[in-house]
Amino acid sequence: MALVQAAPALAMPPGAANPPVLLRHATLWPGTGAVLPDTDLLLQNGHIAAIGKDLPLPAGANAIEAKGRIITPGLVDMHSHLGVYASPTSRAHADGNEMTAPTTPFLRAIDSFDPEDAAIARGVAGGVTTSLILPGSGNLMGGQALYIKLFGHTVAEMQIPGAPRALKWALGENPKRVYGGRGQLPMSRMGSAWAIRQKLNEAQEVQDSQQRWDKEVAHTTARPNRPDLEPLQALLRGEALLQVHCYEVHDIETLVRLSEEFHFKVAAIHHALEAWKVPQLLREHHIGVATFADLWGFKMEAYDASVHAPAILQAAGVLLALKTDHPVVESRDLMNEAAKAHHYGLAEQAALAAVTRNPAQAIGLLDRIGTLEVGKEADVVVWPGSPLTLGARPERVFIQGVQVVGDGKNLQAAWSQAVHPTAGVCGCED
Amino acid sequence: MRRLILAALLLPAPALASETLLRGLTMHLPAAEIVLHNAEILIDSTGSVRCLSGEAPRLPVFAQAKPCHEGATEPIIIDFAGKGVAIPNLIEPLTHLGLLEVDAEDESTDGATGKLANTAQIRAIDGVRSNSRAIVAAQQAGVGIAVVYPLGNGLVTGQSAALRTCGGGIDQAIIRSPIAVHARIGHEVKHDDLLTGSRSGQLAQLRSLLGQAQRLAKAQKSKVKGTPAEEQSLQQLRDDASLQPLVEVMAGRLPLLVYADNADDIAAVLRLQRELGFRLQIAGGAEAYLVATELAAQHVPVILTPVVARPNDFAHLRAVDDAALRLQQAGVELLIASDDTHNVRNLRWNLGLVVHQGVPWAAALRMATVDAARVLGLEPSVVAIAPGLPANFTVFDGDPLTYDGHVVWTSCGGTLWPQPQQR
Known part of the structure; x- marks a missing residue:
């Protein structure tokens, strides 16, 4: 059967096929805490090939004068619902919360993700190049996260190959509101902790029985297998990163108790608007925090927030990230969260690290992205001035060496505009 | 005693025993369409503005060229050293x-x-x-x-x-x-x-x-x-x-x-x-x-x-x-x-x-x-800064409409807050 209409192909696949790009004479904010004035940055074969003064222009490379510009790593949004609550808001595309059972660790965000969400193009226009797409927080165990770069036509093109596994959980108000409201477990925090403990016990039993089976010389039964619990086994084996919606002190303590009981690690607590009260506890357990700059008051677990939290957590040595929780804050305003945190006392380079280096570490990708260092993927944002100012928007955004935003174009918008012909989707400055 | 100290922390400046003089301000007076440079403002012990001084191409009738501090009696002086930007409360x-x-x-x-x-x-x-x-x-x-x-x-x-x-x-x-x-x-x-x-x-x-x-x-x-x-x-x-x-x-x-x-x-x-x-x-x-x-x-x-x-x-x-x-x-x-x-x-x-x-x-x-x-x-008058009106303005250490400006002093209905805080 002939295709009536050929699907448009990606303008340029990220990676090798693109000509090298030499960004010249810029001020680099590499995300490591350093500031490198009058520095060149060479993007080649999808990676950062060189950083230095007066780099030679390779044959066939595009030179871009970036004097007076600030260049940062591509932003990493470690809590996003892009694609699982696609824009415009509709019942048909509300796919982030499978609220039919409180523990659904087996679900996968990839199976909900709509690559034609118009907000993706706006996110990359804000300098976001990587996002951790999480299921919602209606369930205690919401499912497994999806790692994407914000460029591509299909989820297969956007998904980051070789990314770690990540699980999303939620403690606190949401699950007990959803299920308690129906007279089901959990109606209380006690119920929440028990439901989690019960699932982890089951996963541990399967894990143990599989190990026993593997040691048997002759098998009389099939190998025990529980696909619904397999993601939790990965957590118990230390092979998955756990990202937990968790705001209040008593929820943080419950999570720590569970992690000690079952010997798993918590990568980060998310939203975490009371984390500023217990920074030592978080540092001792190597738990990162992914939070908002100044949102508060929308529910009890958000009532005791502090605008000084980012600075307090940073000073205490807690791994600090800011995130959007898109669509709560729009993906393209991630840098604005860092700018507000900076206003309230988080140092300039610490504010940048909170949306680049630190979230890259918390999602297990710091070896590939998150800073401007030779060998890392060429996810790079060029800003006309300080990105920590009100209303700052990127001039150019590169993902793996491809200029996705710049020169009045937004390659990603081409897809979403075809589906959702909305004004303002480009987000390109002039 | 402890309770008293706590209360003091939560309250604005104690009932004004004396006048307060703010100086070193750029003062925006949108009601008068005027910006006063090198401005001073004197607030009396009831929280009312008593004097407004500064420099502008045309001074409004309620402001004077002669610095306010010259008419003040031992005021509490807060000097913003030219970096304070004052605007009416929004x-x-x-x-x-x-x-x-x-x-x-x-x-x-x-x-x-x-x-x-x-x-x-x-x-x-x-x-x-x-x-x-x-x-x-x-x-x-x-x-x-x-x-x-x-x-x-x-x-x-x-x-x-x-x-x-x-x-x-x-x-x-x-x-x-x-x-x-x-x-x-x-x-x-x-x-x-x-x-x-x-x-x-x-x-x-x-x-x-x-x-x-x-x-x-x-x-x-x-x-x-x-x-x-x-x-x-x-x-x-x-x-x-x-x-x-x-x-x-x-x-x-x-x-x-x-x-x-x-x-x-x-x-x-x-x-x-x-x-x-x-x-x-x-x-x-x-x-x-x-x-x-x-x-x-x-x-x-x-x-x-x-x-x-x-x-x-x-x-x-x-x-x-x-x-x-x-x-x-x-x-x-x-x-x-x-x-x-x-x-x-x-x-x-x-x-x-x-x-x-x-x-x-x-x-x-x-x-x-x-x-x-x-x-x-x-x-x-609810957005005016002028003698006879209760102090209703805020001072920032930079442009109040950007992230550069932090709230460094505020007043509301004649109550003064020398150290405003966001939780």
């Missing part, structure tokens, strides 16, 4: 401040959420809790006045009120109530009520309600008595408390504020205004720029909120990043709201985004001061 024109403490907790909120289309008799002022943390957050950020409108998912939700954020009980805080009757067109209003369930039904219902109110307003003015049957039907309308505020609208004594984002919905409300004739204001306004010509021609102000709407809803798929600039350039009277309750403190940055779009800085500041007072029907 007016937030659209918020649920005091009505919405913790959104998700019904016990902490107030507003009608039933199926009634018209609850115009509800007054926001009667539901406000004056001890709201969000009110403190707004005040400490230099927002001195908030127009609070009722929560609710009806078509006509009730009457808004203008409050000061300076503390004390409601009777101390209230400036004026009512400010406007609030209505809403859009899918947020949709519920099971046959008419209210659709946007066209909402318009039909609004037309019908305003028509009844118009009949009552005319009867109020008329000296001629109708037939007994007419009088009986009029009396039935009079007995309907929810119609009375709309009579005020149709008599021209109160504006009707309609919250709507979609350009076609706004156009429908504009048609209704042409048909029935009443003072109209539009709030929300994500797509209002598309009907800017009509809005300007009909002298309908827009309270834009949020400043930058996203095209993420079928009601406003045509949202753009520079709506404020487009409306302003089309000659529409424009106010800016923070679109928030807990972050009313960010109102100044919403004004900054308007500047970012290309609107002049002074025009943006007017939107939340002079223009807001005029559109909301408040005395111009």
Whole structure:
């Protein structure tokens, strides 16, 4: 059967096929805490090939004068619902919360993700190049996260190959509101902790029985297998990163108790608007925090927030990230969260690290992205001035060496505009 | 003892034993359209401004060239060394401040959420809790006045009120109530009520309600008595408390504020205004720029909120990043709201985004001061800084409409806060 209409192909696949790009004479904010004035940055074969003064222009490379510009790593949004609550808001595309059972660790965000969400193009226009797409927080165990770069036509093109596994959980108000409201477990925090403990016990039993089976010389039964619990086994084996919606002190303590009981690690607590009260506890357990700059008051677990939290957590040595929780804050305003945190006392380079280096570490990708260092993927944002100012928007955004935003174009918008012909989707400055 | 110390930490400067002199200021006086450089301001022991001095191409009559400190008697001196930027406390024109403490907790909120289309008799002022943390957050950020409108998912939700954020009980805080009757067109209003369930039904219902109110307003003015049957039907309308505020609208004594984002919905409300004739204001306004010509021609102000709407809803798929600039350039009277309750403190940055779009800085500041007072029907003095008036201004250490400016001193209704804090 002939295709009536050929699907448009990606303008340029990220990676090798693109000509090298030499960004010249810029001020680099590499995300490591350093500031490198009058520095060149060479993007080649999808990676950062060189950083230095007066780099030679390779044959066939595009030179871009970036004097007076600030260049940062591509932003990493470690809590996003892009694609699982696609824009415009509709019942048909509300796919982030499978609220039919409180523990659904087996679900996968990839199976909900709509690559034609118009907000993706706006996110990359804000300098976001990587996002951790999480299921919602209606369930205690919401499912497994999806790692994407914000460029591509299909989820297969956007998904980051070789990314770690990540699980999303939620403690606190949401699950007990959803299920308690129906007279089901959990109606209380006690119920929440028990439901989690019960699932982890089951996963541990399967894990143990599989190990026993593997040691048997002759098998009389099939190998025990529980696909619904397999993601939790990965957590118990230390092979998955756990990202937990968790705001209040008593929820943080419950999570720590569970992690000690079952010997798993918590990568980060998310939203975490009371984390500023217990920074030592978080540092001792190597738990990162992914939070908002100044949102508060929308529910009890958000009532005791502090605008000084980012600075307090940073000073205490807690791994600090800011995130959007898109669509709560729009993906393209991630840098604005860092700018507000900076206003309230988080140092300039610490504010940048909170949306680049630190979230890259918390999602297990710091070896590939998150800073401007030779060998890392060429996810790079060029800003006309300080990105920590009100209303700052990127001039150019590169993902793996491809200029996705710049020169009045937004390659990603081409897809979403075809589906959702909305004004303002480009987000390109002039 | 401990209790006393704690109390002292939570309170503003102790009752003024002496005068306070602020110096080293650039002072913006939008009501007088003047910027005073090298300004000084002397506040007396009652919290009233006693003297204003500085340099400007033309000094207003209430300011003097001779520095205020020369007439002061041993004041407490706060010197901002030329880096202080003072602006009047801002007016937030659209918020649920005091009505919405913790959104998700019904016990902490107030507003009608039933199926009634018209609850115009509800007054926001009667539901406000004056001890709201969000009110403190707004005040400490230099927002001195908030127009609070009722929560609710009806078509006509009730009457808004203008409050000061300076503390004390409601009777101390209230400036004026009512400010406007609030209505809403859009899918947020949709519920099971046959008419209210659709946007066209909402318009039909609004037309019908305003028509009844118009009949009552005319009867109020008329000296001629109708037939007994007419009088009986009029009396039935009079007995309907929810119609009375709309009579005020149709008599021209109160504006009707309609919250709507979609350009076609706004156009429908504009048609209704042409048909029935009443003072109209539009709030929300994500797509209002598309009907800017009509809005300007009909002298309908827009309270834009949020400043930058996203095209993420079928009601406003045509949202753009520079709506404020487009409306302003089309000659529409424009106010800016923070679109928030807990972050009313960010109102100044919403004004900054308007500047970012290309609107002049002074025009943006007017939107939340002079223009807001005029559109909301408040005395111009509520945003004035002048001798004889209570201190109602805030000092920043940089441009207040950017992230560079931090709140370093504030006053509200004559109460001084030398060390403002955000929690």
